[in-house]
């Protein structure tokens with residue numbers, strides 16, 4: 001087929017190079033897409049809107065993910081809350097949930113009693129009422 005054996009060698013090198021370039025391109029593209037996805041909030045993340053009611057005062061606030069945690073919402077709205085570590089370790093920000101559901105943002109070192117959540121590492125999953 002090839003009259004000159006060097007053409008065969010050059011053909012393999014060229015094809016191999018093309019394959020390697022294609023593989024590197026796919027790896028680069030996949031890495032780029034993964035990094036882009038990783039650095040973005042979850043799809044529609046900021047569209048999550050819930051009502052957060054504080055049982056003692058009856059005050060209700062609109063939640064969106066710009067607050068990041070329930071503790072931040074409470075601080076920004078002037079709701080009295082104790083806190084220290086802000087990473088689910090000290091348990092000073094623990095509050096009882098009266099209604100609704102919250103979502104742990106990170107797993108705490110030690111889970112509190114049933115129905116109690118650390119405000120520093122939770123966000124609402126539905127409209128909620130907190131005993132605070």
Ligand code: FES
Pocket residue numbers: 082083084085086087088089090091092093094118119120121
């Ligand atoms: S501030 Fe320490 S557990 Fe929330």
